[in-house]
Amino acid sequence: MLKAPSIKTALPGPRAKKLIKLDKSYVSPSYTRVYPLVVDQAQGLWVHDVDGNIFLDFTAGIAVNATGHCHPHVVKAIQNQAEKLLHMSGTDFYYTPQIQLAEKIAALVPGKGRKRVYFGNSGAEAVEAAFKLARWHTKRELNIAFFGAFHGRTMGALSLTASKTVQKKHYNPLVPGITHIPYAYCYRCVYNLCYPDCELFCVRWVEDTLFRTTVPPEEVAAIFVEPIQGEGGYIVPPPGFHRKMYEIAKKYGILYVADEVQSGMGRTGKMFAMEHFETEADITAIAKGIASGMPLGAMVAPSDTMDWEAGSHASTFGGNPISCQAAMATIELLEKSLMKNATVQGDRLMTGLHELQKSYVCIGDVRGKGLMVGVEFVKDRETKAPATEWRPRIIRKAFEKGLLILGCGENSIRFCPALTVSAQEIDLSLSIFEEAVREVCS
């Protein structure tokens, strides 16, 4: 029988209200909750709140629950490991799950030759490790990153981030020597050009202008890039963007660092989004979907790049045995069927959204790969004026109707469900989303 959302109380319900009040007293006010969802339990794509309301989850805990909530295979792996060893610290001792996972990840990340893996607990830690390794290996001080990028909130990762000023306000001075440049956001090209006639001007500009005027390329350690920009708006760059940028990096001995924290682990239908662009990054940062919800981050590099010495970087909890086992179970499921499902259901979702775009002029752009899909809202298709105020209203309406979605960029909504999503769940999400769009934009 097809499941459906069930909203029995006003939102938030009475239990949720009480907990939110308590949260307001004790939990950090720096979090950005967009609607008052207080989760009790969840299975697959279905989330139950503390008042018994049931929601269809197209957020996957911000693209984390790759295998759905509480997948039995992942839960079993966690239970088995929990009975054997909770923690020992892989920085000072050896244990089997960390070694086996490193071997597996090294084989999965594109690129021939031997690779090694550094483990942390989050996306920011994976990026932070990449930042430090790039400096260590190249002995260079400068770095390049992109406007719209989100790489995390620790001081190094935050310095690379250029998403929203609120994330940086009052935290300066940050790590110096980082230059942000425009990403290939073709829907809103900053150079007012059109692909393919532009011949990737945004990439050529790096060599022709940036490297000739302000940034000496021989002092640049790395270019940090999201294969598909996530928090920035689910922006898919055009073919050739990464390839050409990578070639420029190689010409000057610069490392190309792919932040696959959101786009990796099968979400786009390939294990890593960079595979869509036929480019093998020098360093890859992974987190989010890697362990289906257990905290884990990984930074992967060729053995001759990961040449730092003992003591130069480490983390007490990184590569925790339970997280490693959850990751092994997650990878098994991804390889068995879920990556394929991401492609099939992602195509279904994109087709449905493109259909909606025909009826609703406020949908300016629909873009994505696999189950990393974004919808950008505009007030006018000609001027492309961002419909910034409509976005939160659409998200709120969807919540009230039992669909969980999240924003990205200034005026976009992202669809990043678990890779276990079924065709019926995709269709259901589309019909609820359409109702919400109709009520706000018509």
Ligand SMILES: Cc1ncc(COP(=O)(O)O)c(C=O)c1O
């Ligand atoms: C591309 C990317 N990099 C890094 C991060 C930071 O990850 P975390 O929040 O686990 O530190 C995020 C989080 O959204 C991300 O999307």
